[in-house]
Amino acid sequence: MKINILTNLIRVVYLIIAFPLTAFAQYPDAVQVLIDGGLKVEARFDAPGGLQGYVGRKDGRAVTLYLMTDGEHVVIGKMVDGFGQDLSAEHIRTWLPAIDLTQAWQQLANATWVAEGPKDARRIVYVFTDPNCGYCVEFRQKASAYLNRGIQLRHILVGVIQPSSLAKAASVVSADNPLEHLAFLDSQFPRNWLESPDLIPAGPRKKIEANNQLMKTLAVPATPTVFYRDKQGEVHKIVGLPDDTALSNAVFRPPNQGASQHLQNRQ
Structure with missing residues (x-):
């Protein structure tokens, strides 16, 4: 009898080790169906009105x-109080963990990108770019004034806005002169918004799909999204078109003149 009890106890301990407690966490059906659809729940909390709140990320x-x-219905979106205060924004600030960008720089470097600017640049800036994104076109126009400062802009091509986006992005990375082809697509926007290139080979298509996945990994919700390093080497992210002050003082700040080439390329 004692042997059987001990054996069963060992089995329970093994299950707990092999399958973390989070694996046994159960959500109400109305929440679980959203999780099954790609939502990653990060936190659960008590919300006003006796409701159960959740924060997470999707794409x-x-x-x-x-x-x-009633435990059977979920409302998705913004909660406000009687003064018009956005309570959901506060819930996100309080409960949603910030994305850890410690490894982001290497992940960006390993992505498929198109470089614009000097090859021996002393500073690197990354931007997620969709060929059907008007703000991406505007960002590229504004960025051009800074690229003669020893700064290189790397476009990580993605296809997320329109069905034609993926094929267009793949056509850029597979072109003989990717930067020239990107400039051509920019010049045609928005007239060619819904036009899609001919069938793209599987190789370039997979590269763009990998870039799309990197967007999700780094919690990038829109294009353009810019990644840059500050003077201390910390990685920062700006979602959307940065304003002129952010462009000149942060994103495209002049490189450190005395840095070695190794350190400069890390910027």
Whole structure:
């Protein structure tokens, strides 16, 4: 009898070690169906009105949802109080963990990108670019004024806005002169918004799909999204078109003149 009890106890301990407690976490059906659809729940909390709140991410976007008191229905979106205060924004700030960008720089370097600017640049800036993104076109136009400062801009091509985006992005990375082809697509925007190139080989298509996945990994919800390093080497992210002050003082700040080439390329 004692041997059987001990054996069963060992089995329970093994299950706990092999399958973390989070694996046994159960969500109400209304929440679980969203998880099955790609939502990653990061935290659960008590929300106003006796509701159960959840924060998470879906395709890189922060999501708030609130389980009704019946436990069977979920409301997704913004909660406001009687003064018009956005409570959901506060819930995101309080409960949603910040994305750890410690490894982001190497992940960006390993992605498929198109470089614009000097090859011996002393500073690197990355931007997620969709060929059907008007703000990406505007960002590239504004960035051109800074590229003669020893700064290189690397476009990580993605296809997320329109069905034609993936094929266009793949056509850029597979072109003989990718930067020239990107400039051509920019010049045609938005007239060619829905036009799609001919069938793209599997290789370039997989590269763009990998870039799309990197967007989700780094919680990038939109294009353009810019990644740059500050003077201390810390990685920062700006979602959307940065304003002129951010461009000149942060994103495209002049490189450190005395840095060695190794350190400069890390920027």
